[in-house]
Amino acid sequence: MTSPMPAPETVGTDSPHRVELALEADAQMLFLARMTGAAVAARADFDFEQVEDLRLAVDELCIRLMSTGGGTGRITLLFQWNDEGILDVTGTLVPDGSPSTDGHDRRLSPAAPSVELSERILDALVDDHGGDTIGGVHKGWLRMRRRERSAS
């Protein structure tokens, strides 16, 4: 479910566990985001399948930020989780104002097919997600809850 609410007001402000990662908005650097997401999910005791889903979701969040932001910049990811098994990821892209290396404006309208795809993917992977752009800063967030373990 997508929400237009920006992340800081929506998720995880009192979570006891926090990890922050800042990286260049470059597809080649996204493995750092995926690995951090997977490591955090493992630390939050998520199962393998949810770890894999979160890895995909974090990738999607970053790609979405990069696509809607256009150009280049820096992405900051904040991972927060609590002992009840709620994990939030907040991503922020601050564009540096320079054009993208291919010379094209890559900002996407909310109705662009790629955005539709992204929405669909995040709907399937996480429990909740949203995003917004305020003052030229692009934000996106997602939330995942640890699955109950019924059998062992």
Added chain:
Amino acid sequence: MFVELARTGDAGLRSELIEAHIGLAEHLARRFVYRGESYDDLVQVASIAVIKAVDRFDPDRGVEFTTFATTTILGELKRHFRDKGWAIRAPRRLQELYLHLNQSVASLSQELRRSPTIAELAADTGTTEEQVLEALEAGQSYRSTSLDSAGPDEQGLGSRLGVEAEGMGVAEWRTVLEPHLQALPEREQAILRLRFVDGLTQSEIAAQIGLSQMHVSRLLVHSLKTLRESFGDLDEES
């Protein structure tokens, strides 16, 4: 001629039959040419498969030689990609651990009747959580034959999974993605639909299609990357 070869074992006749079917090897090798291997190497693999097919063919079984040879050649080509499947050179220990994890996920899922945690996988494989996570990330660079759908055994998979059935669940999904989905093999189209339209989990998809959960995960990553490239969201390898 095959009856004659089976009866006499004539070396000249054997060579003649092999040469007569090298064209089939070249034709089938061409289907794999965009997957990172040189055409000449693929023809060599396929040609060796022709030799095996000629030597193993039993004319009494009522199967056309070309049918038998096609299956043999495709099998050898797929095996070739499976054996050389690491698109990016990952350390051998990670390759081995990744393959070990594949088995571990399957066995633990069955034993526990749920998806295992990373800690449980580490314990089962005698490694650390950090090593498991590292291997899982490295595993996404593994390019296996699963990404291909060239084999006759996979024909009709789409129909079996309902890809070609009326509607994909969400009309706009189809409208938006249809032109881009065409770039994907039938099986990957099906997996995307099962995961993102039907809402099945990776393990449910794995059970339905007959693959391992990690295999499904890898196919999802590959499919999404291909789609993003198709949309122009990604310019670089990620």
